Amino acid sequence: MRQTDYSDFICPIKFCSGALALETLPAELRVYNARKPLILFSNQAVAKGLIDPVQHAFNDSEMVCGIYDGVPEQPTLSTIQEISGLYRKNGHDALIAVGSGTVSTVSKVVNIAVSCDSPDLKKRQGDDQIHGPLRPFFAVPEASETGLATNGFARIDSLSFSSRHLIPDYLAIDPRMVQETSAEVIADSAMRAFSVASFAYALPESDYFVDPHAYLAIQTISENLVPVLTHMNDKKQLKDYLVMNDTEKGRLALTMAACLGGFLSFARPVGIANRLGEALSGALSHPSGILAGLLLPLALKVEKTLKGRRPEKLLLAIAGSDIYARTPASERGERALSLIRDLTESLFHLTHGAIPRTLSSLGLSKEMGVDAVSRMTADDPELDPKAALEILDLALLKEDR
Amino acid sequence: MAEYQTFRPKRKIFKWLYLYVFMWFTGRAIKIAAKVDAEVKKEFDQIPNGFNVALEVLPYGPAMVVGKNEEGQVLYLGGNVQAQPIHLRMVLHNIENAMKLFTFQESTAISFMRNRLYLDGEIPHAAAFVRVFDAVEVYLLPKIIAKLAIKRYPAWSPIRKFTGRIQIYLRAVLGF
Structure with a gap:
């Protein structure tokens, strides 16, 4: 076996996969001192009825959650502005992306918008232009996961971002969320x-x-x-x-x-x-x-x-x-x-x-x-x-x- | 059209009640087991006097506090963790994890391994408490269920098991 003479790697995610993985979300949010998450659902996740198991997982937790159902398949910067505004106005302190595809991208870019001092996203585009960790960001993928949830890339309109800080902090893979029929x-x-x-x-x-x-x-x-x-x-x-x-x-x-x-x-x-x-x-x-x-x-x-x-x-x-x-x-x-x-x-x-x-x-x-x-x-x-x-x-x- | 709404979590009252009753009865059963079973008594002998152990569920409970007083007697101290100093806390992250454990779908060892509960205190004392808990479950539960709840079912004589079981059930209900 030929070993390389140079290697670099980063894996900052905590994974949880299995029964009751969703129920771990409130406890993991407490680890990040977060009390009021904003949960974003993709359109597909809403259509499949995935809101109910997530709500059920938060029952008997002390956390009041914001739910934004139906992140569009073709999000624009105005979608980001709308969600960032809701995040700030309602005093949320963490983001959870439920579903696959653009919901992950939207969550990452919203997280940049709400975490960085300057609201101008153009300053953060490109490679490693996000300096320092962002607010807690969790992901709950479904069976159609494209890999967007776990990487550090995000692209919206003409802006693209690449940073290790965009990788979610926690990933919960629950059997209730992966019941894809296609x-x-x-x-x-x-x-x-x-x-x-x-x-x-x-x-x-x-x-x-x-x-x-x-x-x-x-x-x-x-x-x-x-x-x-x-x-x-x-x-x-x-x-x-x-x-x-x-x-x-x-x-x-x-x-x-x-x-x-x-x-x-x-x-x-x-x-x-x-x-x-x-x-x-x-x-x-x-x-x-x-x-x-x-x-x-x-x-x-x-x-x-x-x-x-x-x-x-x-x-x-x-x-x-x-x-x-x-x-x-x-x-x-x-x-x-x-x-x-x-x-x-x-x-x-x-x-x-x-x-x-x-x-x-x-x-x-x-x-x-x-x-x-x-x-x-x-x-x-x-x-x-x-x-x-x-x-x-x-x-x-x-x-x- | 996307919509924003605020979701206020509901309470899981029936699960909470089940756990409350379970912990109340198990706490009393531990107190009696320390009197009727030599093995349980030996485990408590290793724990210093004045030492309190709490088993609790986040964030709203219920909880169970068992401790030894200064005279070395094992006592069930109720469900209020604020009322006395706690030297060892075993905390379940949420009510669903507690239900998994206390409906015997998972053993204590598996629950620990799956990070469903965490420990705040000395590991040797926690291990002793888990052994006590396992012994009490053997007394309280039929073999078919107890085998799910504990790591290894002990080879106790039927006399020890059934006389102990009768004593623990009777005395835990009557409270002496």
């Missing part, structure tokens, strides 16, 4: 994290801190995604009401892995598969996590040649020690890529074709690819367009099967 949403969340973790883990040199987190995310998703999707609509038995069953544990594990993926995306730059997935998501009308999962084997294949990535490392995390030991060293890389393709194939069958198994079947064209790559390079001049185009060429040649 297989596509669960698969999107899991495959996004899987791609991020795979790229982090397949780096040429082993990292003391990134590797264990990435390994855990890959292993958790490999072990749980297919069983959860297979049994997600099974009727509950009597004992399932008394003890958490394997599917519920699997859902929790997948949400945890999605959070780890978000965290890794802050610790290391995300791989090209995720970035291409995001760039193509609009044109192909599919979630970026699913597309990233389809692009992952191709991207690892191309980056093995161009950047020395080592897909063979993934085999241990994906397949376990028995298969890893039985596979000759020279074949481990190809075996790992083939298992990733098998995973996407299983998703295709489990969702009766709702999740595609190839990009070419979605109508990906050369023009779409070139357009996506040019947008990516415009955003990030350091990106290598050659690798991106090569990956898309492979996808168009239907070599992703």
